[in-house]
Amino acid sequence: MCDGGGREGAGDGAGICWQHGPGRSAGAKGEEEGAARGWGLPWCRARSQAAPATPNATTLLSPSHARAPLPALLPVLSLARAALPAGSGSPRRGRAARIAGSCSPRGRGLGFPACPARSPRSCSARAFSLALPGVSSARRRRRRRRRSRGGGGGGGGGVGGGAAAAGAGAAPTMSGEEEAAELTIAEDLVVTKYKMGGDIANRVLRAVVEEANSGASVLCLCEKGDAMIMEETGKIFKKEKEMKKGIAFPTSISVNNCVCHFSPLKSDQDYILKDGDLVKIDLGVHVDGFIANVAHSFVIDASKDNPVSGRKADVIKAAHLCAEAALRLVKPGNQNTQVTEAWNKIAHSFHCTPIEGMLSHQLKQHVIDGEKTIIQNPTDQQKKDHEKAEFEVHEVYAVDVLVSSGEGKAKDAGQRTTIYKRDPSKQYGLKMKTSRAFFSEVERRFDTMPFTLRAFEDEKKARMGVVECAKHELLQPFNVLYEKEGEFVAQFKFTVLLMPNGPMRITSGPFEPELYKSEFEVQDGELKALLQSSASRKTQKKKKKKASKNAENATTGETAEENEAGD
Template sequence: MGSRTPGYEDHRNHDGPSEANGGVQDGGKPRGTHMSQDGDGCLGAGGDDEDGDGENDFNGQEASLRLANATLSADAEGAQKKRKKSKKKKRSATVPLKQSSPPRVLLDNLYPSGDYPEGEVQAYTKVKTAAAEALYEARQYTKDEEFLQNYRQAAEVHRQTRKWVQETVKPGQTLLSIAEGIEDSVRALLGHLGLETGDSLKAGMGFPTGLCLNHQTAHYTPNPGQKDVILQQQDVMKVDYGVHINGWIVDSAFTMSFDPTYDNLLAAVKDATNTGIKTAGIDVRICDVSAAIQEAMESYEVEIRGKTFPVKPVRNITAHDIKHYRIHGGKSIPFVKNSDQTKMEEGEVFAIETFGTTGRGILRDEDGVYGYGLNYDAPSAVSIPLASGRRLLRTIKDNFGTIVFCRRYLERLGVERYLAGMNSLISNDIVDSYQPLADIPGSYTAQFEHTLLLHETHKEIFSRGEDY
């Protein structure tokens, strides 16, 4: 999910058997007999031994005791084995080892150990400095196993879902059916359907599924009341969706086309994204990442119906860092050269994405609403005049928090007649509204995106897959 460039805001235990209480069997002496042979409990002189030292008696009694103990142990062991054999074995449930299509097998069943695949590891191109080491001490959560498994599980959900999308989505389908298929898959794999209060805050969609066609570039999702949009053979479709577990969001996107005409456009943007990922690292300045992205993208051109177009980076939308329950953390990475000396730091999570276009490279707001998000800086106590607004705010806090959501998600929860309340929350700066963004009509845009973590010695691209 792209972040708007600040400069273009206007575009917006089992026990063993016990011993018997009586005597031993098979010729052994009763327990304690040797004690009665001598008043002090020792086997002393006074036996039939002519030497008077009692050695033969002692050896004979000791051998008898060993025989008795061995017999008891063997009998007990045999009884234990008989008891074990008599138990009936429980039949274990058969767990599928492969994902279904569409994806509906709970991910926990595919990974019963709880260890999810590690993302792609890339070595840094620069050695980290002492300053970066100091910053790392403040980000110990990146070594926390739960944190890493949350991210890796979310990334695996994203990979399995997009594999299904890439194999099954074809022209003729509605964008609504595609979006709902993606979201149903994500929720099924996570085991969180999001219908109970607070369930979506535990795990679910990181933001609404974006499905943008052609010149539409970012932040479009089908909503209730809109006319169905049918995917066509000549369309270029950006597929952008997020998966979160306990507020840690994997943000990844890809572009689909069914006409080889647009292959070079897709190749340009994929190369630019991979270049940005390769350049990123601890102490790397944002301006250096941006310059590398621009250089890679502008080395491509695409011929569409006899006319050649240079592939341009989009200027007023950016890559971004990700924070807990916050898709845009505050740092932005443009796709064009700039003078931003801000450094990427150890422990940070970034969504490295790029957008390329055959159009102007400046996006404008389109009609409609993509989604809503609770304002991070909204005051805790605000007077909301409408009762519907107050009820809606409670629903948002209980089910989404600061996760971006859309109208389809509200209606899925059974919320009705919420538009007036929503407008009240927006006008009081409690909720932010997001509009679709597009380049000029007739142009084509593409997007590729991955989420990565800057470890101490390497970067891990969580969402990397066999596809891209």
């Protein structure tokens, strides 16, 4: 008989174990040893003289089965299981079906009868792993990761080191169960978090606007905005240690023909504001991943005694009225194309043009660029490609309006990009140590929220690390875009919750219409009526105590309710 070590046993009796089955001779040993090892099973050294008449599971498996695909083996395993005596147990379930102690009663958990050799000295079948033949555990793990990502882009393999998982780390994706449990504004606590974030965003925006005077540094204003967001979000939900909150979009200040995303580093050339500059301030706040974005445009040193006129006034009035029209059109039952058409008509009334191809996104928890979008001034190809969508109750949108006094074509002029966002659908094994350390910090601190390189302590290493990450699309850049020199661009952005009783705007800037005098006005009768209609929500009686109770850990519970009638 086989002794599991390649030697023939001393006894001539019928030995048995779950690998060999009853009465296996040394002649059959080599073939069955290969079959057993093909399954990753240890070679049993049991040499019992007494063999039960009951066949065991592996006696039904021929050597040809050892390399067969697992689906092909299922009928054979079912037959083997049926041949087992009653009460022998049912197979354990698990990712790799790891079973310990096949020669003990625990071994019966797989459905095999226990080997008669119970002595530790006489049996080496201590533990085994039922695995696919010829497939390494590393490859199986990679396959499981790809399946868990829904077949997303394959990773380039792991790179040694803890931060190497930067490229191969599991991306935050949602299964069907997680999608079913997605948190929406149907829950009062979620609405409270949105409104708390909106309140902070509004206060920070107003503070930055007050500081934005002639002679002010854009870099200093951006730093002030980001610092204030972190300070204010740190005051709420203090007891929720695991809750993430903070910057949803870094403070960016774009002036005159600069369209968006200008947020300089200390090593970049700063811009000093001066009288007459058209300034756009854009920022975002999140509380537990629920995002509140806001943007506002104004002219430095404008006042009632010194109102703005000309093309600056035209573009600001056009952008503001586009935002007001969107507030009335983004409601359940309407289409995103209706908003696009209204924007084009209003902008053209002021001889202006919406920035081509810019998108307003649906917001979800931890997602700043949701699936449903509203496109501005699309090209013919973009009209074909852009998906039409209907607004639904309990959705949230960041409505972003950008209007130009020129042709409306924004281009990258070569300004350094400083704002990025993690793309969870991309995977890559980073090669450089600096890149891995940088990317690891990005995932730890910002997750999928946009961030600025200015937020890193070592700016030089951040500038180095971001290169490889961006090259392999692990990070999405928010490029600094420009309209033609001499033109002006205005921006207004607000966050709106589509509640059952009407849209609730939770963010807005301190706009003063009397400061801007344009010779143009909206000519379309339907749009005029739309803009003159009320944007306030219908009054609805409902209990708000539940939200207050669930948000008892927030230190500014009353503040969260102040924006309920924010329109």
